[in-house]
Amino acid sequence: MLDLKPTGAGTGTAVAAREDGVQVRANVYPVQVAGVGIAIPEGRLTNADLERMVETTDEWIVSRTGIRERRIAPPDVATSDLALAAARAALNDAAMEPGEIDLIIVATITPDHSFPATACLVQAGLGIANIPAYDLSAGCSGLAYAIDQAWHALSSGAYKNALVIGADTLSRIVDFTDRRTCVLFGDGAAALVLSRREPGATPGILASNLGADGRGGSLLILPAGGSRLPASHATVAARQHYLQMNGQEVFKFAVRILEESTRRVLAKAGLTVDDLDLFIPHQANIRIIEAARERLGIPPERVIVNVDHYGNTSAASIGLALAEALQEGRLRPGMLVAMTGFGTGLTWGSILLRWTKEPNGTPAVTER
Ligand code: UT7
Numbered sequence: 001m002l003d004l005k006p007t008g009a010g011t012g013t014a015v016a017a018r019e020d021g022v023q024v025r026a027n028v029y030p031v032q033v034a035g036v037g038i039a040i041p042e043g044r045l046t047n048a049d050l051e052r053m054v055e056t057t058d059e060w061i062v063s064r065t066g067i068r069e070r071r072i073a074p075p076d077v078a079t080s081d082l083a084l085a086a087a088r089a090a091l092n093d094a095a096m097e098p099g100e101i102d103l104i105i106v107a108t109i110t111p112d113h114s115f116p117a118t119a120c121l122v123q124a125g126l127g128i129a130n131i132p133a134y135d136l137s138a139g140c141s142g143l144a145y146a147i148d149q150a151w152h153a154l155s156s157g158a159y160k161n162a163l164v165i166g167a168d169t170l171s172r173i174v175d176f177t178d179r180r181t182c183v184l185f186g187d188g189a190a191a192l193v194l195s196r197r198e199p200g201a202t203p204g205i206l207a208s209n210l211g212a213d214g215r216g217g218s219l220l221i222l223p224a225g226g227s228r229l230p231a232s233h234a235t236v237a238a239r240q241h242y243l244q245m246n247g248q249e250v251f252k253f254a255v256r257i258l259e260e261s262t263r264r265v266l267a268k269a270g271l272t273v274d275d276l277d278l279f280i281p282h283q284a285n286i287r288i289i290e291a292a293r294e295r296l297g298i299p300p301e302r303v304i305v306n307v308d309h310y311g312n313t314s315a316a317s318i319g320l321a322l323a324e325a326l327q328e329g330r331l332r333p334g335m336l337v338a339m340t341g342f343g344t345g346l347t348w349g350s351i352l353l354r355w356t357k358e359p360n361g362t363p364a365v366t367e368r
Contacts (some may be wrong), residue, residue: 028155028156028199029154029155029156029157029196029197029198029199030155030196030197030198030199030200030201030202030203030204031150031151031154031155031194031195031196031197031203031204031205032194032195032197032201032202032203032204032205032356032357033192033193033194033195033204033205033353033355033356033357034093034094034096034161034193034194034195034357035090035091035092035093035094035095035096035191035192035193035357036089036090036093036190036191036192036193036319036322036323036326037085037086037087037088037089037090037091037092037093037190037191037323038086038089038188038189038190038191038316038319038320038323039081039082039083039084039085039086039089039167039188039189039190040071040082040187040188040189040310040320041071041072041073041074041077041082041187041188042071043071043072043073043074044069044070044071044072045069045070045071045072045171045186046068046069047061047062047067047068047069047183050179050182050183053176053177053182054176054177054178054179054182054183055179056179056183061183064285064287065183065184065285065286065287065307065311066285066286066287066289066305066307066308067183067184067285067286067307067308067311067312068308068309069308069309069311070171070185070186070187070309070310070311070313071186071187071188071310071313072171072186072187073169073171073172073187077169078112078169079108079110079111079112079118079167079168079169079189080106080111080112080118080121080122080125080167082167082169082187082188082189082316083106083108083118083121083122083165083167083189083191084121084122084125084126085189086165086167086189086190086191086316086319087104087122087125087126087163087165087191088126089191090163090191090192090193091126091163091193093193093360094193094195095360096161096193098126098127098128099128100160100161101126101128101131101161101162101163101193102131102159102160102161102162103131103132103133103150103153103154103159103161103162103163104119104122104123104131104132104133104134104162104163104165105119105133105134105135105136105146105149105150105162105163105164105165106118106119106122106133106134106135106136106146106165106166106167107135107136107137107138107142107143107145107146107164107165107166107167107315108135108136108137108142108166108167108168108314108315109137109139109142109168109170109222109314109315109344110168110169110170110172110173110314111135114225114226117133117134117135118135118167119133119134119135119165120133120134122163122165136149138212138315138343138344138345138347138349139220139314139315139343139344139345139347140282140284140312140314140315140317140341140342140343140344141210141282141341141342141343141345141347141348141349142166142314142315142341142343143164143165143166143190143192143315143316143317143318143319143339143341143349144208144210144318144339144340144341144348144349144350144351145210145347145349146164146165146166147164147192147194147205147208147339147351148208148210148349148351150162150164150194151194151205151208151351154194154195154196155196157196159196160195160196161193161194161195161196162193162194162195163191163192163193164191164192164193164194165189165190165191165192166189166190166191166314166315166316166317166318166319167188167189167190167315167316168187168188168189168313168314168315168316169187170185170186170187170243170312170313170314171185171186171187173222173241173242173243174242174243175239175242175243177239178239178242180245180247181242181243181244181245181247183311184284184285184311184312185311185312185313185314186310186311186312186313187313187316188310188313188316188317188320189316189319190316190317190318190319190320190322190323191319192319192322202354202356203354204353204354204355204356204357205351205352205353206268206269206271206336206352206353206354207265207266207268207269207351207352208265208268208349208350208351208352209261209264209265209268209348209349209350210347210348210349210350211257211261211347211348211349212345212346212347212348213345213346214345214346216249216253216345216346217344217345217346218246219245219246219249219250219253219344219346220243220244220245220246220250220343220344220346221243221244221245221344222241222242222243222244223235223240223241223244224236224238224240224241225241250346251285251287251288253342253346254282254284254285254288254292254342255288255291255292255295257342257346257348258281258282258288258289258292258295258296258340258342259292259295259296261340261342261348261349261350262279262281262292262296262338262340262350263296264350265338265340265350265351265352266338266352268352269352271336271352273296273297273298275336276298276302276336276337276338277302277335277336277337278302278303278304278325278330278331278335278336278337278338279293279296279298279302279303279304279337279338279340280303280304280318280321280322280325280337280338280339280340281293281303281304281318281339281340281341282312282317282318282340282341282342282343283305283306283307283310283311283312283313283317283318283320283321284307284312284317284342285307285312286305286307286308289303289305289307304321304322304324304325304330305321306320306321306324314343317341318339318340318341321339322337322339325337326359329359331355332355332359333355333356333357333358333359334354334355335354335355336352336353336354336355337352337353337355338350338351338352338353339351339353
């Protein structure tokens with residue numbers, strides 16, 4: 001573990017003491033969020049619609065999950081289309097041209113194809129080339145993972161502006177005959193432009209906490225279509241190309257890890273829950289959010305909730321909630337905000353931000 005201590009004010013250089021005692025020099029630049037954009041499909045799937053599809057009720061869905069409707073992408077819209085629309089909106093919000101971006105990371109578990117990477121499709125859509133673009137698979141923790149990775153890439157001095165996108169069309173892998181899962185998920189994308197600032201500038205990203213416990217891999221899984229179980233008539237007949245979830249086990253993990261990871265990321269920055277102005281948890285279930293909020297002792301007015309109108313949008317979730325907080329004027333410069341995701345893997349990820357961006361109207365929202 002590297003413990004970086006800045007050496008000269010304004011130099012952007014730090015000395016890192018490795019565990020083996022060797023001293024290494026590293027560049028440490030502050031990184032800020034320069035733009036936010038989202039893309040959500042126009043099509044709404046309401047609880048009343050689901051009542052006509054499976055044996056369920058609006059009352060069950062609202063009381064057990066808090067979800068009232070979700071957005072579903074039309075057949076001709078894939079994950080990269082939503083990701084590209086969100087990316088354009090974020091660039092617009094940052095007042096930046098695509099050519100200023102030098103790194104693209106797309107967090108998704110529903111890529112357009114196994115390969116090429118969805119990030120490469122987004123890159124082509126933006127009309128740029130010759131910069132790294134790759135996908136990252138961490139489920140609903142994906143955007144937190146991607147922000148962490150881009151933050152380190154930028155703060156090292158290797159890159160200047162990164163486009164980080166969380167995008168999923170989970171409706172494509174949900175079994176709409178399985179009432180235990182089909183009521184939960186929706187489609188969407190959220191993009192952030194992260195920018196390196198000159199040494200001495202106020203850091204926007206203060207700390208991160210990522211983790212995984214692969215022993216829980218089977219609790220939330222898409223069994224078929226990969227190298228373990230290639231797609232075949234048999235896998236399709238067995239509905240193994242749809243996601244499967246052990247809801248109760250994921251629920252318990254979610255409540256525990258939302259609290260633990262949020263406390264850990266605050267502790268890394270020498271801060272506590274009382275310092276938090278805004279908490280943006282992954283939007284999977286209002287009961288998970290409420291249980292974690294109570295364990296953390298955060299008042300309801302400091303928590304962003306939009307699971308009621310988007311459902312669980314996987315990698316887009318915390319980004320959509322961040323954009324909504326901005327739009328509603330609930331996130332202003334100087335505020336301390338923690339975003340925490342959890343999901344398949346099992347994985348988790350928290351990002352701690354000091355919000356630095358002055359309001360630039362409302363974040364651009366593109367609907368398709
Ligand atoms: O992004 C990360 C991934 N996902 C999550 O975070 C999800 C975590 N888990 C959950 O949110 C909850 O476990 C669920 C919402 C999935 C389920 O809620 P639950 O309170 O854990 O319900 P349950 O699975 O214990 O099921 C209770 C009953 C069962 O009936 P019986 O066996 O008691 O007769 C289910 O068959 O509710 C039944 N049920 C439904 N009934 C009506 C399950 N789904 C439905 C439904 N409509 N849609």
